[in-house]
Amino acid sequence: MTASTLSTATPKVTITSDFWNTYRQLIVKEVLPYQWAVMNDEADINITDEKGGENPDSKNSHAVANLKIAAGQMTGHHFGFPFQDTDVYKWLEAASYSFSYQPNPDLKQITDNLIDLIADAQEDDGYLSTFFQIDAPKRRFKRLQQSHELYTMGHYIEAGVAYHQATGNEKALTIAIKMADCIDANFGPADGKIHAADGHPEIELALAKLFEVTHEQRYLDLAHYFLVNRGVDPEFYDRQLEADGFDNDIIPNMHGVTHTYYQVDQPLLTQKDAKGHAVRVVYLCTGMAHVARLTGDKDLLAACERLWDSIVHRRMYVTGGIGSTNVGEAFTYDYDLPNETMYAETCASVGLTFFAKQMLQNEAKGEYGDIIEKELFNGALSGISLDGKHFFYVNPLTADPKFQQNPSKAHIMSQRQDWFGCACCPSNIARLVSSIDQYVYTVTDKAILTHQFIANKATFDQGLEIEQTSNFPWDNHIHYAVTNPNKVQTTLGIRIPSWSRSDFTVKVNGSSQTLPVNQGFIYLDVTGDLTVDLTLDFSIRELQANTAVAEDAGKVAIQRGPMVYCVEQADNPENLWNYRLAADANLQYHFNANILNGVGEITAQAAVRQTPQTDALYSNYQPTTWQPTSLTLVPYYAWANREDGQMRVWLSKENA
Structure with missing residues (x-):
C-alpha cells in the first residue's frame, strides 16, 4: 500500500474527559434551558448591573x-x-x-x-x-x-x-x-x-x-x-x-x-499596544489573525503579533484575565495590574481564547496553546458557576463582600449573579464550553498539533485516529494511541506547556525518548500506528510577578499544572490579607472529592498576623508578631460556589 499525506480537513473530535464532559452536560441540561427561560422572561431571577449599580429592570x-x-x-x-x-x-x-x-x-x-x-x-x-x-x-x-x-x-x-x-x-x-x-x-x-x-x-x-x-x-x-x-x-x-x-x-x-x-x-496596522476596551481589542485581533491567514497579508499578521506581545507579556493577569480598569472595561498601561479595581471581563477571556486559536492556525507556536489552556482552566471558566445558573461579568483576583459599599469597587462581586443588564458574558462562556472539541487539535499542511490535554477520540482524514486518555487537569500522565491503517504520512506535534518545559518525559511505543522542544512543541513522524506516553511536571509552583507590577510586590501566586489557585474565606478565617506563606510553605496537594464537585486542594504552611486589640484607628508602631497556621487553596475557577466571603490569588510571602 502506498503511503499518502494527511489533508487539513477538520477532524471529528469526541470529548471523553470527565472534567470537560461534566461542563458540557451542564450546558445541555442546565445552562441552555436556563438562559432560554431568562431571555424569554420566564425565569424568576434578579438582573444585576455589571458595574455594581442598580438595573432599570431587575x-x-x-x-x-x-x-x-x-x-x-x-x-x-x-x-x-x-x-x-x-x-x-x-x-x-x-x-x-x-x-x-x-x-x-x-x-x-x-x-x-x-x-x-x-x-x-x-x-x-x-x-x-x-x-x-x-x-x-x-x-x-x-x-x-x-x-x-x-x-x-x-x-x-x-x-x-x-x-x-x-x-x-x-x-x-x-x-x-x-x-x-x-x-x-x-x-x-x-x-x-x-x-x-x-x-x-x-x-x-x-x-x-x-x-x-x-x-x-x-x-x-x-x-x-x-x-x-x-x-x-x-x-x-x-x-x-x-x-x-x-x-x-x-x-x-x-x-x-x-x-x-x-x-x-x-491606523490598526501601526498600533503597537493593546489599548481601549479589552473585548473589542481581542475580537478585532481574532478577525485580524483569521483574515491574515486567509489572505496571506503579512502586515496584518505582524500587527497581530505586536498586539499579542502587548497583551500576553505586559497586560495580562496570572489567571489570563485582561482589562485593568472598570472605566471603559479597558487596558491601561504596561504592568498596571491592580487586584482590587481590575475588570477581567469573562468575554475578554473568551475573546483572548478565540485570538489564540487563530494565531495557532497561523503559526505552530506553543505559547498560543498555553494561553488557550490558561483561559479554559482559569480566566474564562471562572465566569460560570458549578450549577450553570450564575455568572461573573468581572473576574477579580481579590474580592470581599464589603467592596459593594465602595462605588469604585462595586463591580467586584464576591458571588456570581443570575444575569446582567448587559448579558454578553453568560452566553459567551456557554458557546466556548460547548465548542471545546474545536480547541484540542490544529491541523496544518505540515502537522497535526495536539495542544490541549483534553481526553478525546478524534478521527482525521483517511481514517487516521488519535485517542488521548488522561485525568487532566488533576493528573499529569497523558497517553496517545495513534491508529493509522492506511499508513498516512504526517507529523504529530505535542505541546509541552511552559509550566512543564524544564521537566517532562516521553515514551514512544514504550521506549523513552529525548526530543527537542521547538517553539513549544515536540514532533514525531507518523507513518503507522504508535503510542505516546507524556508525563508533565505537576510540581506546585510559587509564581512571582515582574517587579514593575506594584500590586504584587512581595507576593506569590500558586499554580499546579494549568490551574491557578486562590484562598477563600470558606476554608480560611478572615481577614485574608493578614496571612503570609511561610518561607518553606511545604505545599501539599490532594484531591478532595467532597467539595466543589471534586477538586484538587493545596495546603500550605503559613502565619497569621497578630495585632493588639484596640479601638484606635491609628497607633504607635509595634513589631508584627506572627502565629503559625495553615492555609487551604482551591482552584481559582471554582471559587464563589459556596458561602459568600473574601478571596485572594496573590499572597504575601515570608522573606519575599
Missing part, C-alpha cells in the same frame, strides 16, 4: 421579545442595550455546538422556531438590528461609534454558520448571507459607501467564518477592508455624532469616549 431580559416586536408578532418598544439581540445569537451558537455531542429533538424544535423568528424579523435587504427597526429606523448606520449594528449582525452570522453546519438548516445560512450582503452594499471603499466599521469589532471575524463556508470573495474582501481601514480616519465617528446630534446617545454618556477606546486613534 427581572426581565426582553431579548426574544425584541425579535418578536421586530417580526410583527408583538407590539411595544425595544428594551435593553442596542445589542440585546446578541444574547440570543450566542445562545443559538452554543446550542448549535451542543448538537454534535448531545442530540436533542426538543431543543432542535426550539432552535428551528428561533431561526424562523429571526428570518421574520429580518428586513428584505438583509438588515437586522431590532433597536433600530423598532425605535430608530431612520438612524440606521448613522451612529456607528455606539450602534453595534455590525457587531449584532456579526454575532448572528457566527450563529447562523454554526447552526447550518450542525443541522443543515439552509434558512439559517441564508439569513447570514443576506446580512453580509446588506453590509457589503452599504460599506466599503467604493464611492457612496460608508468608509468605516462598527465601533465594536466583531463583523470582521464573522465575515471570515462566512467566507470559509460560502467561498464568496466579497465577504473576505470586506473583512480585510474593515481591518486595514480602521483608524485611518479617526474623526469619522465624530462627524457622525455631530450629524446625528451629540445629545442623541444610543448608549448613555458614550459620545465623549476617546478614539483609543474604539481602537481608531491611529
